[in-house]
Amino acid sequence: MEDWALARLNTQQIDLSSQSQLEAYGQLTRNELVSICSQLNCDAAFVAFHHVKDYQALGGLLPQQVRWLDSKLQNTDIAEHRVYSGINNLISALLDDSAYLDSVFTQQQFSNVDNALGASILPQQALEALRSLTEYSLAMSQPCKVGDTWLVLGVITHKSLALVLDKHAYHLASSLELQALSFSIAKKDRQYQELFQQLPIPCALIDNDNRVTRQNHVAKNCLSLELAASVFTLLEVDDHPMLHDTLHIVREGLLRQAWCEVPLLISGLRTWFKLSFCHALDEKGQLLMLAEDITERYRLADQLSFHSNHDVLTGLPNRVQFELLLSEALQDNDSSDACVAFLDLDQFQVINDISGHQAGDELLCQVAKRLKLLLRKGDVVARLGGDEFGILMYSASQESATMVAKRICHQLSEHEFQWRKVKHNVSVSMGLAKLDKNAGDIYSVLSQIDASCRLAKEEGRNQWHFYNEDDPQISKLYNQMLASxxxxxxxxxxxxxxxxxxxxxxxxxxxxxxxxxxxxxxxxxxxxxxxxxxxxxxxxxxxxxxxxxxxxxxxxxxxxxxxxxxxxxxxxxxxxxxxxxxxxxxxxxxxxxxxxxxxxxxxxxxxxxxxxxxxxxxxxxxxxxxxxxxxxxxxxxxxxxxxxxxxxxxxxxxxxxxxxxxxxxxxxxxxxxxxxxxxxxxxxxxxxxxxxxxxxxxxxxxxxxxxxxxxxxxxxxxxxxxxxxxxxxxxxxxxxxxxxxxxxxxxx
Structure with a gap:
């Protein structure tokens, strides 16, 4: 700004790092002061103002006609320097004394700097400055406040004038307040944009057509979203209704914020995200979308679900999962006949006693692998506990189930198990039964195959027995199991x-x-x-x-x-x-x-x-x-x-x-x-x-x-x-x- 213009800017209202804002603010003030000088036919005008409780100021001293000053003053260079320096010193003195700005001004002319009123009101530095302007008169408005802007307007003329400045002060204060608000809004919008970009999670603005209007860098890198593309392009068709319902809940005001967990198609891979939506608080009615990657949580949940439904040692389905599959097969009236088998290793405790539990665990793993190879495609083998296994054979008749049982008994009897140079014979006893759809529950079926397996053991082991309710031996064992x-x-x-x-x-x-x-x-x-x-x-x-x-x-x-x-x-x-x-x-x-x-x-x-x-x-x-x-x-x-x-x-x-x-x-x-x-x-x-x-x-x-x-x-x-x-x-x-x-x- 020129030498004759003084500026002290409020850092809370004006961004000093922005040269364009600083110049715009100064240009507004200069233009207003030039207009006041023109309207009042005075030589110069200045303003002192502050925002809220922080006394900062912007002042301007503008000549109406530099040539007029040149013609009136004998020594132009010295006169200009004296006038400008004196008025700048006056403004500085006023701004340096906050108590003076807090006092109530009355409009007053100062044709004589020794005027008692002027001498009693103005600070010492201001009086010294005015003494260099004895040829001029000073008039000041009452303090004026608009919004957070509070200012005092002053004019200087070479002749004594009675001026009314309050209206001009109010107009100038309004202009400065509007400029400050404009700067503040622009600054907040810039801060919002910076914050939007700096958020560590993917963010995007979604318009009323569900299209992306803006996204931060993380969203662009993680979600591979394109501007103007629909957010639904990230989801499989089956998941569209869930996202649609979530957006509807927020837009209709049923909830201020809503979220859904859906798998997104990113680079051809399904990745689980939690999509949260809320209003962006803009005039366009857009929604702000936050995307949180929850793939790891779903992976851990799947892992936990696997461990809760599978045996840790063999990896086979456990009793809980087997009973669930059995229950589903029992309730499925549309499926064809199925058969169930119960296997128990013969003399397994002997192996544990002779070679230790580590050997027993290894044998169980080997048997589990062999059983999976010996079953038909689609059949399920599960470890029910200890040395007990269960088999669910879908679409199996008694003849086909019997063939599977023969194959298992024969193959496992030829399986050689050696642990630290000690060889053990391996065999199983099996009980089989048809999956009776009229059975009350799965436990009746389990009791049948358990009784059949026990009878196979009593008949000499390494063999199978198919359940027949007319068999008196089976009936006795079965009744004992029910009694248990x-x-x-x-x-x-x-x-x-x-x-x-x-x-x-x-x-x-x-x-x-x-x-x-x-x-x-x-x-x-x-x-x-x-x-x-x-x-x-x-x-x-x-x-x-x-x-x-x-x-x-x-x-x-x-x-x-x-x-x-x-x-x-x-x-x-x-x-x-x-x-x-x-x-x-x-x-x-x-x-x-x-x-x-x-x-x-x-x-x-x-x-x-x-x-x-x-x-x-x-x-x-x-x-x-x-x-x-x-x-x-x-x-x-x-x-x-x-x-x-x-x-x-x-x-x-x-x-x-x-x-x-x-x-x-x-x-x-x-x-x-x-x-x-x-x-x-x-x-x-x-x-x-x-x-x-x-x-x-x-x-x-x-x-x-x-x-x-x-x-x-x-x-x-x-x-x-x-x-x-x-x-x-x-x-x-x-x-x-x-x-x-x-x-x-x-x-x-």
């Missing part, structure tokens, strides 16, 4: 009930009852299921220890709740299964449970079968060593069922031996049974254990057993099993008349 399901449900819902049956002393005059605790399963209709039905299933499917735990837990709870009755009892017998005897977890629980019931345990007697004792002699001995310090007794049940050798009795310090019922039920008619019972009684006297006879069905048997030396009798002749909850007293009522004069054995 009922057992699990009964345990969870406490659908069992405790019963008791008396064990009557034949010689002793005990005052308290000696009884055996029995178990019944309660059906929904209130009827009871005999242990002969559900206990074999419990043994087969490893549920026996869970049943034993339920019985002991509920018996002790009953004893604690009925302590007076409990204390009257002489003995309470509980059966332990062979599985419980070999279950270390169960035995640890039993030890802890009994130790917290010191007032109850001395009445307990645990019964184990002879078969369990012989097969698990070490565990039986450990049980005796554990029970004796607690005061508990041990009984050997079903004694004589094996009858191969009594040598093991030397290792077992049992308290009672229960004669197997087959030797008792006909003892009055069969001399052999009578001799066996007598021999066991003699053995009991020699080895100091007491003898209990089961299946006592009449009084005659009781008297004969008494004469043979049997200590206790148990059977329907004494009493039938009753609910434990119905027991109101632990006192005993004698069963036999001690002085009976005859019994059935007299005729033998």
């Amino acid at each position: 399901v009922d057992i699990i449900g009964a345990l969870a819902l406490n659908e069992f009930e405790l019963f008791y049956q008396l064990i009557e002393p034949l010689e002793k005059s005990e005052t308290g009852l000696h009884m055996e605790v029995l178990l019944r399963m309660v059906q929904k209709d209130g009827t009871y299921v005999s242990p002969a039905v559900f206990l074999p299933a419990a043994e087969r499917y490893n549920l026996a220890s869970r049943i034993d735990r339920w019985v002991i837990e509920h018996l002790l709870k009953w004893g604690a709740a009925n302590l007076e009755i409990w204390q009257q009892l002489a003995m309470v017998s509980i059966n332990l299964s062979a599985l419980s005897l070999g279950d270390q977890k169960f035995m640890s629980w039993l030890e802890m449970r009994l130790m917290v019931e010191p007032e109850l345990v001395d009445k307990l007697c645990f019964e184990i079968t002879e078969t369990a004792a012989v097969s698990q002699l070490d565990q039986a001995t450990a049980l005796i060593d554990f029970l004796q310090p607690l005061g508990c007794k041990l009984a050997l049940d079903d004694f004589g069922s094996g009858f191969s050798s009594f040598a093991y009795l030397k290792c077992l310090d049992v308290d009672f031996v229960k004669i197997d019922g087959q030797f008792v039920v006909n003892v009055c008619q069969d001399k052999g049974d009578k001799a066996i019972v007598a021999a066991i009684c003699q053995l009991g006297k020699e080895m100091e254990f007491e003898v209990i006879a089961e299946f006592v069905e009449n009084v005659d048997i009781g008297y004969l057993l008494k004469s043979l030396g049997v200590d206790y009798a148990q059977g329907y002749a004494i009493n039938k099993p009753q609910k434990l909850s119905s027991l109101t007293s632990g006192q005993r009522t004698p069963w036999l008349i001690s002085d009976a004069s005859f019994y059935c054995g007299a005729d033998i």
